[in-house]
Amino acid sequence: MPARNHSQWTAKPPLQSSEWIDSRIYTEEAIFEEEMEKIFKKTWIPVCHESELPKAYDFRTTSIAREPVIVCRGPDNVIRAFLNVCPHRGMIIERRPSGSFFEPQPSGNPKRMTCMFHAWQFDMKGNCVYVSREKEGYQDRLCKEDVGLRRLRCEVKFGGFVWVNLDDNPLSLEDWAGKPFECLRKTLEAEPLEVFHYHKAIVETNYKLWHDTNCEFYHDFMHYHNRVTGFNDAYFARKNESFENGHIVVGTFEVNYDQYEGFESRAGLSFPHLPPNQWYMIDLFPGMNFNLRGSALRCDTVTPLGPNKLMIEFRGLGLKSDSAEDRQTRINHHNSIWGPFGRNLHEDLIGVQGQGTTMRPGSEPRRILHGRQENQTIHDENGMRHYYDEWGRWMNRMPNDPEKIFAERELIAAE
Amino acid sequence: MSWKYLCEVSDVETNSVKLIDVDGVSVLVANYGGGFRAMPPICPHMEEPLAESGVIANCILTCTKHLWAWDLRNLSMIGETERDLKTYEVKQEGDKVLALIDGELTYDFDEEGDDDDDFFK
Numbered sequence: 001m002p003a004r005n006h007s008q009w010t011a012k013p014p015l016q017s018s019e020w021i022d023s024r025i026y027t028e029e030a031i032f033e034e035e036m037e038k039i040f041k042k043t044w045i046p047v048c049h050e051s052e053l054p055k056a057y058d059f060r061t062t063s064i065a066r067e068p069v070i071v072c073r074g075p076d077n078v079i080r081a082f083l084n085v086c087p088h089r090g091m092i093i094e095r096r097p098s099g100s101f102f103e104p105q106p107s108g109n110p111k112r113m114t115c116m117f118h119a120w121q122f123d124m125k126g127n128c129v130y131v132s133r134e135k136e137g138y139q140d141r142l143c144k145e146d147v148g149l150r151r152l153r154c155e156v157k158f159g160g161f162v163w164v165n166l167d168d169n170p171l172s173l174e175d176w177a178g179k180p181f182e183c184l185r186k187t188l189e190a191e192p193l194e195v196f197h198y199h200k201a202i203v204e205t206n207y208k209l210w211h212d213t214n215c216e217f218y219h220d221f222m223h224y225h226n227r228v229t230g231f232n233d234a235y236f237a238r239k240n241e242s243f244e245n246g247h248i249v250v251g252t253f254e255v256n257y258d259q260y261e262g263f264e265s266r267a268g269l270s271f272p273h274l275p276p277n278q279w280y281m282i283d284l285f286p287g288m289n290f291n292l293r294g295s296a297l298r299c300d301t302v303t304p305l306g307p308n309k310l311m312i313e314f315r316g317l318g319l320k321s322d323s324a325e326d327r328q329t330r331i332n333h334h335n336s337i338w339g340p341f342g343r344n345l346h347e348d349l350i351g352v353q354g355q356g357t358t359m360r361p362g363s364e365p366r367r368i369l370h371g372r373q374e375n376q377t378i379h380d381e382n383g384m385r386h387y388y389d390e391w392g393r394w395m396n397r398m399p400n401d402p403e404k405i406f407a408e409r410e411l412i413a414a415e
Numbered sequence: 416m417s418w419k420y421l422c423e424v425s426d427v428e429t430n431s432v433k434l435i436d437v438d439g440v441s442v443l444v445a446n447y448g449g450g451f452r453a454m455p456p457i458c459p460h461m462e463e464p465l466a467e468s469g470v471i472a473n474c475i476l477t478c479t480k481h482l483w484a485w486d487l488r489n490l491s492m493i494g495e496t497e498r499d500l501k502t503y504e505v506k507q508e509g510d511k512v513l514a515l516i517d518g519e520l521t522y523d524f525d526e527e528g529d530d531d532d533d534f535f536k
């Protein structure tokens with residue numbers, strides 16, 4: 001077809017309604033705000049790994065849907081999550097990204113969380129244990145028992161990841177993600193894991209566009225090294241398997257690392273119960289990815305900052321029992337593919353940033369095609385279609401026409 | 416029970432404190448102008464290290480975190496202070512400050528209970 005004029009360019013494509021997306025779901029501020037309320041405040045988010053707070057009184061801070069969150073390990077070794085907000089006047093309690101409450105701080109006491117504003121104190125269970133000049137100011141009208149922190153649902157699961165949900169009454173984490181994790185459960189839970197790599201990227205794109213790159217391998221055409229090395233028929237025969245709640249799993253295959261220039265077999269450091277050089281990938285709605293290439297596990301989590309701004313955190317994990325030498329090898333295996341200077345991660349970021357460049361708030365709505373049908377193999381786009389079907393359900397908006405109600409999609413399709 | 420050497424009188428300036436290790440026991444020595452006091456190194460309120468957060472003025476020792484304070488002349492509690500300060504008996508012999516140390520003085524703090532606090536269940 002020759003180049004198109006404006007009405008041709010904006011016309012509906014000759015595909016089923018589930019096979020394209022309206023780009024307004026990437027660009028509209030109102031839709032982004034709705035996603036925060038309807039999705040990110042209601043779903044389980046892996047905020048970190050338990051090995052990142054190994055000792056009693058260790059903590060990490062983060063945010064979910066812009067709500068500040070703190071997770072800490074108590075003296076009873078239990079990891080709990082709270083809103084990182086003082087119940088007094090809304091001050092953020094802890095500003096450091098991570099650390100320990102065990103030692104005293106210039107504005108805090110040992111073993112407690114201290115709000116530096118008025119020195120209210122909280123223990124690792126979220127109890128308020130001290131209100132400065134309590135009797136003088138509140139007499140008996142309000143006491144410590146009335147002003148505990150806001151506790152959040154928190155579970156350590158699926159290989160030691162720390163999962164938090166802002167909703168008090170969600171689907172259980174097991175019911176939410178147990179089935180897609182089944183393929184790796186034995187492997188991830190055989191022995192403790194440990195984070196050895198962390199970096200983050202702040203990218204001007206929509207979080208769903210990032211997740212798309214984890215849900216299809218058609219973009220192998222962008223990855224120079226993927227094109228020229230290492231792949232076999234089994235690579236292309238893998239399937240995207242869909243699971244309830246918008247998750248997908250990419251089936252395993254054996255990677256011929258010895259065919260990659262400069263690479264070596266990873267068989268010697270395979271994760272427990274994993275056949276040599278296998279590669280599994282789990283994509284969780286609304287934007288988490290667990291990617292195990294034989295000897296190294298990668299986990300991506302998305303924190304949407306705006307319709308066109310995204311923070312992605314990348315973690316690499318090995319076995320806690322690793323010898324120093326094995327750990328170094330695992331780090332090399334991880335970083336040579338997925339590090340900031342690895343084989344293809346930065347190319348993925350170029351891809352989604354390029355999409356973000358053309359789809360900013362105010363950009364003209366256009367059609368994004370999701371219509372590849374290749375027997376559900378990795379160059380099919382069924383994984384993305386499955387994801388956007390779930391997105392439509394949570395948002396009650398049609399992904400290809402967000403003004404329309406998802407619950408009426410049967411009627412819309414019949415039109 | 417025995418008297419232990421802490422420091423020279425000149426080691427601790429007036430209105431200041433000094434942390435001293437006495438055979439593995441950590442002791443805070445305070446010179447409040449009218450004499451010396453020796454005590455455990457932490458505030459009985461929130462375990463704050465008094466070597467860092469203790470301030471002495473007009474014979475009053477104040478923990479600057481939540482303003483608990485004690486008069487070091489008679490060890491009375493000042494203001495909203497809720498617990499007594501524990502001290503070792505102290506004496507001066509010439510230029511030396513000695514304390515009667517028979518085991519380490521400690522405070523009990525509210526430990527977080529082991530109760531099941533999973534109130535989401």
